[in-house]
Amino acid sequence: MEPGYALLGPVEALPSLGLADPERANALLLGIIEAASTGPEVEPLAAAVARLITGATATDVCFVHVLDDTERSLSLAGATPPFDAQVGRVQLPLGSGVTGWVASHREPAVIVDHKETDPRYLPLPALRGTEFTSMASVPMATGPAGLVGVLNVHTVTRRQFTDRDIRLLLVIGRLVAGALHSARIHRRLVARERAHERFTEQVIAAQETERRRLAGDIHDGISQRLVTLSYHLDAAGNTLREAPHEAATQLGLARGLVDLTLDEARAAIGGLRPPVLDDLGLAGGLASLARSVPQVEVSVELADDRLPEHVEIALYRIAQESLQNVAKHARASTAVVRFEASGGAARLVVADDGVGFDASAVGQTGYGMRSMAERAELVGGELRVVSRPDSGTTITATVPTATL
Incomplete structure (x- = not known):
């Protein structure tokens, strides 16, 4: 501002037409x-x-x-x-x-x-x-x-x-x-924030498209060939006449290997692309995850609200990783999975009554926890971990829905 206008006095700073008033x-x-x-x-x-x-x-x-x-x-x-x-x-x-x-x-x-x-x-x-x-x-x-x-x-x-x-x-x-x-x-x-959001959505969509393709390839290729192989093994076992005991032993081993490979292929398909989201939505997918945790009684409190696909996938993966941690590390007897969407935000909570850990060292607890935090951040949300030794663990993922 020019000298003489710094104080912006009404008359001096605004000279002109009729503004002497x-x-x-x-x-x-x-x-x-x-x-x-x-x-x-x-x-x-x-x-x-x-x-x-x-x-x-x-x-x-x-x-x-x-x-x-x-x-x-x-x-x-x-x-x-x-x-x-x-x-x-x-x-x-x-x-x-x-x-x-x-x-x-x-x-x-x-x-x-x-x-x-x-x-x-x-x-x-x-x-x-x-x-x-x-x-x-x-x-x-x-x-x-x-x-x-x-x-x-x-x-x-x-x-x-x-x-x-x-x-x-x-x-x-x-x-x-x-x-x-x-x-x-x-x-x-x-504009930069919107571009970042669009880029994030595109990256997640591209990742899931590639996962869907790989899952389809495994299902249509490896899995189908293994199923066909199992039929041939069964047929071979029924037609063998010489050395039946040895043949039955070898065929049994082959059959066991086929079953194990099929299980691994199905697990890989589920890891690449959760088909349950397409069939049942997020609430159904979370309920299915809760039923899959061995030796832990998992209760659910799930709203039926639907979110954009990339957000549902992120929350599903966070729940999946959280429940895997419960099964592997928590030594918990009970756990709860809650999902709600209200007040401009969607919240996923996975809590257990296990042994807990020092949450102040959460950054050092391995890839899984970091991966969950990154997934939440990619969809504009945040991950909060509350835990103490012998006091269980609560993981909360919050995603704002106002901008979705």
């Missing part, structure tokens, strides 16, 4: 503050600024052009009616037209009349420039942010914009530039 100056300042407080979105702020400027400068229309994220062009972010319908549709490369010239040179530009004779002027049919005679254009910039955008005002009748008029526009531009800069940063962060 302290009440009007204070009203304008209040309006700018309220506009800057409307929220982190660029377009509502720019629209509010456009309305304030036309009222403060007695002009007919105002356009607020904001530097886009590439910093190579300006986008119409706010305008007074009826041009507000063009917001987001008008793009101007830096250096193009009067607006682009002002952005490139960081200097104001004034055209009193005969705009078409000015070499900088570029007609934009959407903004109906031929209907307006005079215009003033100033850069919006701050020291920390640099150029943020350009303010344009137009009048239907001929207007000789004075130095005080331009100073007023420059001051207003500086006042709102910081807020617009913050709004642009927020917009970039939101």
Whole structure:
């Protein structure tokens, strides 16, 4: 901000048309503050600024052009009616037209009349420039942010914009530039977060597609061939006449190997792609997992809410790993699996009454716990582990559902 404007006194900081009245100056300042407080979105702020400027400068229309994220062009972010319908549709490369010239040179530009004779002027049919005679254009910039955008005002009748008029526009531009800069940063962060979420979903979807393909290959190839082999072994056992005892022994060993391989193939299929999710949904899948834990009485409290596929898969895998830990390490007699979706979040809880462990060393407890935490984080959630020696373990995965 220029010297002389730092304190923003209502009369000194806002020089110009009719603003020697302290009440009007204070009203304008209040309006700018309220506009800057409307929220982190660029377009509502720019629209509010456009309305304030036309009222403060007695002009007919105002356009607020904001530097886009590439910093190579300006986008119409706010305008007074009826041009507000063009917001987001008008793009101007830096250096193009009067607006682009002002952005490139960081200097104001004034055209009193005969705009078409000015070499900088570029007609934009959407903004109906031929209907307006005079215009003033100033850069919006701050020291920390640099150029943020350009303010344009137009009048239907001929207007000789004075130095005080331009100073007023420059001051207003500086006042709102910081807020617009913050709004642009927020917009970039939101876009980056959404891109990250989409990427995460695509990665999980690609992983599950590949798992589904591998599971299908195992089922249709290895498993089917093993089943066929078992039929041949049975047939061979029924037709052997010589050395029946030895043959029966060898066939029995082969049959046992086939059965073991089939069990391993089925386990691999289930590990690659849980088909129970396709058949029964998440609640059914969790109930099936609870029934599969040996020597532990597992109760379930399961809501029937459905979630996006990649979230259901993540929660299913977390429950699967948790119950495997219960079966292998917890030495528990009972456990409970709870799933609910309410209050803007989905929660999966797996708790047991086993031996527990030191939860402060959870990062050192092996791949399984880290894998569960990573799965929760990939779908925008978090994993919480509560455990103490001899006090059991509770694992809670929480995923926000508002953005799903």
